[in-house]
Amino acid sequence: MSTSRLSEQITILIVDDETAITELMAARFLTRNFNVFKANNGNDALDVLNKNNMIDVVILDVKMPGLDGLETLKLIKEQHPLVEVIMLTGFPTVKDAIDSMKLGAYDYLKKVVDFEQLLTMIKLASDKKLKHDKKIIEAKNL
Amino acid sequence: MNITDNKTTQMTGLEYYRLFIKKMVILLVIFSLVPLLLINTVLRHYFLSSYSDKVMEHMTELIQKHKQNIDNFLQERLNNIRVLASSNSMEQLTNEDFLKKNLDILQKEYDNAFVDLGIVDINGIQIAYAGKYKLVSANYKDSTWFNQALKSKYYISDVFLGLRGQPHFIVAVKKQWNNKDYIIRATIDFNTFNSMVEKIRIGATGFAFIVNKTGQLQTRNMYNLQTINGTSVLDFLNKIDLQKEDVHAVQNLQYRGKEFIFFIVSLKEGQWRLIFQQEQGDAFSELYKARQMGIIILLCGSIGVILIYYLMSRKMIRFIELSEQQREKMNEQLIESGKLASIGELAAGIAHEINNPVAIMVEEAGWIQDLLKEEDFKDSENVQEFSRSLLQIKLQGMRCKDITFKLLSFARKTDPRAVKTQINDLIEEIVKLSKQRAKYSHIEIKTEFEQDLPELMASPSELQQVFLNLFNNAIDAIGTANDEGMVSIVTKRTGDTVLISFSDNGQGIPKSNIARIFDPFFTTKPIGKGTGIGLSICHGIIKKLGGDITVSSEVGIGTTFELTIPLFLEKDTETPLFKEL
Numbered sequence: 001m002s003t004s005r006l007s008e009q010i011t012i013l014i015v016d017d018e019t020a021i022t023e024l025m026a027a028r029f030l031t032r033n034f035n036v037f038k039a040n041n042g043n044d045a046l047d048v049l050n051k052n053n054m055i056d057v058v059i060l061d062v063k064m065p066g067l068d069g070l071e072t073l074k075l076i077k078e079q080h081p082l083v084e085v086i087m088l089t090g091f092p093t094v095k096d097a098i099d100s101m102k103l104g105a106y107d108y109l110k111k112v113v114d115f116e117q118l119l120t121m122i123k124l125a126s127d128k129k130l131k132h133d134k135k136i137i138e139a140k141n142l
Numbered sequence: 143m144n145i146t147d148n149k150t151t152q153m154t155g156l157e158y159y160r161l162f163i164k165k166m167v168i169l170l171v172i173f174s175l176v177p178l179l180l181i182n183t184v185l186r187h188y189f190l191s192s193y194s195d196k197v198m199e200h201m202t203e204l205i206q207k208h209k210q211n212i213d214n215f216l217q218e219r220l221n222n223i224r225v226l227a228s229s230n231s232m233e234q235l236t237n238e239d240f241l242k243k244n245l246d247i248l249q250k251e252y253d254n255a256f257v258d259l260g261i262v263d264i265n266g267i268q269i270a271y272a273g274k275y276k277l278v279s280a281n282y283k284d285s286t287w288f289n290q291a292l293k294s295k296y297y298i299s300d301v302f303l304g305l306r307g308q309p310h311f312i313v314a315v316k317k318q319w320n321n322k323d324y325i326i327r328a329t330i331d332f333n334t335f336n337s338m339v340e341k342i343r344i345g346a347t348g349f350a351f352i353v354n355k356t357g358q359l360q361t362r363n364m365y366n367l368q369t370i371n372g373t374s375v376l377d378f379l380n381k382i383d384l385q386k387e388d389v390h391a392v393q394n395l396q397y398r399g400k401e402f403i404f405f406i407v408s409l410k411e412g413q414w415r416l417i418f419q420q421e422q423g424d425a426f427s428e429l430y431k432a433r434q435m436g437i438i439i440l441l442c443g444s445i446g447v448i449l450i451y452y453l454m455s456r457k458m459i460r461f462i463e464l465s466e467q468q469r470e471k472m473n474e475q476l477i478e479s480g481k482l483a484s485i486g487e488l489a490a491g492i493a494h495e496i497n498n499p500v501a502i503m504v505e506e507a508g509w510i511q512d513l514l515k516e517e518d519f520k521d522s523e524n525v526q527e528f529s530r531s532l533l534q535i536k537l538q539g540m541r542c543k544d545i546t547f548k549l550l551s552f553a554r555k556t557d558p559r560a561v562k563t564q565i566n567d568l569i570e571e572i573v574k575l576s577k578q579r580a581k582y583s584h585i586e587i588k589t590e591f592e593q594d595l596p597e598l599m600a601s602p603s604e605l606q607q608v609f610l611n612l613f614n615n616a617i618d619a620i621g622t623a624n625d626e627g628m629v630s631i632v633t634k635r636t637g638d639t640v641l642i643s644f645s646d647n648g649q650g651i652p653k654s655n656i657a658r659i660f661d662p663f664f665t666t667k668p669i670g671k672g673t674g675i676g677l678s679i680c681h682g683i684i685k686k687l688g689g690d691i692t693v694s695s696e697v698g699i700g701t702t703f704e705l706t707i708p709l710f711l712e713k714d715t716e717t718p719l720f721k722e723l
Contacts, residue, residue: 018501018502020505024505024508024509027509027512028509031512063494090494090498090546092547095603098575101575108575111498111543112504112505113501115505117582120582
């Protein structure tokens with residue numbers, strides 16, 4: 001389970017089977033002062049999450065070999081319920097979108113995504129998580 | 143066999159069905175008509191034979207009765223003379239006044255059946271006479287009747303012309319007086335006797351006549367009887383062996399081009415024969431009428447059966463033809479949709495595969511843009527041109543994305559199966575799905591759902607498609623220009639329909655475009671932004687559900703799409719789609 005975040009730096013995990021995408025996005029987020037982790041499949045993503053409890057937002061591809069995005073989302077939400085997940089797919093369907101929302105995804109975005117829109121979404125998602133974290137800290141201090 | 147021959151000899155499905163139905167109809171006709179014919183034949187046979195027997199029986203009875211009448215008449219006339227002979231002495235009988243007086247009594251009593259009375263001695267001389275002819279002393283010595291009369295106590299002669307030259311016959315009684323035989327005779331009026339026989343009429347052609355043993359007519363015959371196969375009819379009939387009291391019937395005797403029926407019975411203890419003849423068609427006219435009626439009914443029934451089967455077969459062929467046409471049409475549609483599906487799948491595959499490279503390209507462009515912001519490049523000579531070019535790459539990449547998504551949505555398969563669907567839940571899901579996008583675009587979503595809205599029989603995925611389309615259109619219409627964008631979704635029940643409205647306060651649709659808004663491939667969005675099939679698909683889906691979709695819009699104020707979908711309550715088990723079928 002992830003612990004609460006106190007710093008303003010947002011930590012994200014980018015999960016995509018296309019290494020070029022994870023690398024590029026990571027580079028771009030790094031230049032924007034994000035703390036970035038990368039994974040190329042669902043299992044790796046879960047490993048990263050288990051090893052790093054500071055991750056705020058996961059950008060998760062839907063179509064991936066092995067564990068697909070929805071399965072990974074389900075496991076993430078089971079193991080790390082406070083981590084916000086933004087689904088990112090090149091093959092969007094209404095069903096997948098609804099299923100994702102039902103499983104607890106923060107949003108469902110289509111590739112090619114406008115980077116600015118993605119940044120906004122990540123910030124909104126991390127704010128949500130921050131609020132949760134604060135509530136948990138407050139609860140612990142009581 | 144070459145291909146052309148194959149084409150000509152090969153039987154098409156329709157031809158096969160036609161032949162099959164023809165065979166079926168022939169079999170049905172045979173199996174329907176054969177029992178009908180058999181029943182008709184059997185019934186007809188029994189009916190005809192029993193009715194024929196009845197007719198024959200009836201006629202036999204009539205002939206018997208007439209024979210009795212004639213025999214009675216002759217016997218009574220003979221008895222009259224016997225009484226006269228036995229109750230009076232010869233002195234009285236040979237007295238002409240006495241004789242005349244008795245003749246008057248007899249004529250009065252028996253309606254002029256007696257013409258005259260006479261007493262003839264053994265030598266054939268008429269010794270006394272009463273009557274209108276002058277026959278006193280007439281000599282009958284050589285007359286057949288006289289000689290025959292002498293041989294027995296009573297005698298009735300055949301009809302003959304005699305001395306008076308008029309047809310008549312004699313009733314004679316032999317009486318002894320002074321050891322001598324005398325004949326007391328009476329002449330019976332031929333016309334009286336003949337009219338009695340002539341009165342025997344049955345039907346239009348039935349009449350009777352009498353012949354003697356040698357075949358000579360004893361009464362008038364209305365027909366001139368001719369010959370059959372060289373033999374005279376009278377001879378032919380006379381040769382028939384008769385039992386004493388029996389009526390003998392001869393049927394189907396053909397002469398003069400017609401069939402006749404004859405009844406023969408003996409009279410006067412076998413001396414005469416009463417012959418009754420009638421045209422068979424007349425005798426059995428009622429029977430023949432019934433037979434004709436039976437044939438007409440059979441024919442009408444058969445024609446009816448054939449006609450019904452013929453019409454039925456035509457209807458079946460028509461039905462099959464229509465089914466075949468529909469099947470062919472559906473096949474064509476299936477092939478077309480198969481082609482479309484293949485194209486769609488191909489497009490989807492390509493779109494999916496293209497999205498990732500395009501995403502990488504756009505990201506790369508973004509990355510370069512990021513790098514250009516670094517200090518080292520800021521003062522570069524071509525930095526502005528680089529920025530413009532990178533922006534263009536990003537823009538075109540986004541355009542590619544829009545195109546591939548349209549391709550994907552076109553190719554996407556939806557489950558068309560109708561199930562019980564709660565509209566409110568479905569819209570709730572769509573709203574949830576698009577909430578972030580709306581938030582990003584500063585658009586407020588207002589929902590007003592009627593509680594306890596009945597479930598609809600519809601395909602959820604199709605309705606999702608409709609709602610998402612309308613919702614996205616609303617968001618697109620508002621755009622980013624309007625900071626107070628609002629999309630309002632209302633559901634309510636009105637009678638037997640559910641009303642769903644999607645309203646936005648976007649830019650609105652010009653009046654000139656409203657009429658064409660549901661036309662396929664009509665779009666007002668910029669190139670690459672819209673394909674123009676979304677609303678057309680929505681329209682098709684709602685129409686399939688038996689509902690309607692309308693739009694009202696005002697430029698600058700906003701647009702409202704209203705959907706009305708009929709409710710199919712529990713009693714309606716079929717969806718409108720099935721009803722159409």
